[in-house]
Amino acid sequence: MTTRRFISFFGAVAFSALFLAGCRAEEQGRITEFKPGIYLGKKDTELSEAQRRQLHQRSAYQGSATFLSRGGGGVAQSGVDTRGLSTRVQGQRAR
Secondary structure: OOHHHHHHHHHHHHHHHHHHHHHHHHOOOOOOOEEOOEOOOOOOOOHHHHHHHHHHHHHOOOOOOOOOOOOOOOOOOOOOOOOOHHHHHHHHHOO
């Protein structure tokens, strides 16, 4: 009976040690339940004026060497009439 009690006690201690090892510090306080379309994380801090200027300057480098487009992309002139595409996309149902 003593051996059985010792094995049970040792098994419980081993299980507890393994169970608690999964509770790492970086795992604490993280989001475990997710809601589609809702950001549940911490609120972002407001950007300072210096940070905004720096981002604006960095986006200026995203243009081509011959044409400074100030970032973003554009539709290349392929000769295809794309005006109908935007009305078709706007008429589609949201998923």
